[in-house]
């Protein structure tokens with residue numbers, strides 16, 4: 133007998149979020165010949181910078197290669213954190229020292245407050261909810277490591293975090309997959325594409341010019357006199373803001389050598405009904421875990437579906453190819469929903485950095501915020517805003533992520549040839565950890 137299909141009849145390889153708010157080219161204008169600030173990329177980074185700059189009186193154009201928001205900003209999981217992921221998997225204490233790490237956590241905490249205030253003040257209808265987050269420990273050792281970090285997260289990042297032992301884990305999630313975990317109350321979720329749509333609307337109202345389907349090919353000059361070559365003509369600008377994150381390409385080779393694009397994949401199930409979803413997620417929190425190759429998942433904002441993401445492949449694969457892998461991962465956590473079908477599968481690029489922290493800075497008048505390391509809804513919105521404040525001369529001291537040494541590696545030019553090997557090694561380590569943990 134043929135295996136039942138995992139795909140619903142209306143299955144598509146577009147983000148679930150695009151059903152409510154697809155990226156568009158609304159209000160597209162040809163790039164002007166001269167502006168104060170040209171922004172490359174129309175994701176959260178670019179639009180957050182554009183909004184503040186326009187409100188600060190600058191003439192701003194956003195140059196976007198695709199439709200507005202078509203990068204990661206309308207594809208992500210919409211899971212929000214205010215610091216728990218900063219430097220995750222890296223060795224930032226050794227690199228930057230305890231004081232700088234504390235400053236990073238404090239700033240990350242502030243970035244959550246910034247997003248909350250922005251959504252509230254601008255009335256952005258993006259189903260934002262401060263649900264909190266549960267981070268499942270994949271082994272007892274990972275649980276102990278979480279517990280060791282608890283005090284720092286609570287004191288520096290104001291995370292309002294606490295440990296949940298395995299015997300009480302069912303209060304958070306209907307699974308045996310984890311060995312307990314950490315609840316972070318100061319976290320939540322939103323609908324990423326509606327958030328982006330809200331940003332587009334307020335940017336337009338603030339007078340930001342938006343140019344879609346405009347590929348930037350190169351940037352020349354120095355601060356005060358920059359020439360931006362685009363597929364729709366040349367733009368002269370005093371400053372450029374680079375917000376290309378996991379899509380950083382040949383136009384900016386220096387930056388490209390410093391970010392590692394990594395594909396992340398997501399599926400959404402058909403509606404299961406609110407009651408069934410609440411059985412799986414009793415507190416309706418968003419969920420992530422401590423594996424090197426993590427899963428991240430959540431109830432859809434309307435509480436009827438499971439949205440499940442992870443690094444299903446470290447090679448270049450389509451969403452269709454990786455959907456069965458993610459489905460298998462999802463059943464590993466929730467075997468009780470076997471047979472449920474999926475309606476959407478999609479992917480997008482995040483950007484890792486070699487030190488695992490996001491970077492902002494400037495080089496010859498090109499201001500950049502790059503390297504979300506997988507968590508950028510809050511952080512990239514914040515860094516985009518901060519770049520604008522810096523250009524406007526409104527910051528009185530550098531931020532914790534500003535002008536850190538931004539490292540690359542020999543022989544790395546932006547094609548992460550090492551990912552399949554490193555990814556396989558990480559997956560093997562996760563598997564061994566769990567086997568040894570029993």
Ligand SMILES: Cc1cc2nc3c(=O)[nH]c(=O)nc-3n(C[C@H](O)[C@H](O)[C@H](O)COP(=O)(O)OP(=O)(O)OC[C@H]3O[C@@H](n4cnc5c(N)ncnc54)[C@H](O)[C@@H]3O)c2cc1C
Pocket residue numbers: 172173174175176177178195196197198201202203204205206207208209210211212213346347348349375376377378379380381383396397398428441479480481482501504506507508509510511512
């Ligand atoms: C599948 C997935 C799941 C994720 N889940 C989460 C999550 O749950 N929580 C979280 O916090 N973060 C998550 N993230 C990360 C988050 O989405 C990103 O950090 C964030 O959207 C980055 O915003 P950005 O504006 O910097 O970049 P993007 O939104 O990626 O925008 C970059 C833009 O630059 C444009 N561009 C690139 N080169 C050029 C050029 N030469 N000319 C013109 N335009 C150019 C691209 O077309 C793109 O639109 C996820 C990401 C993915 C892909």
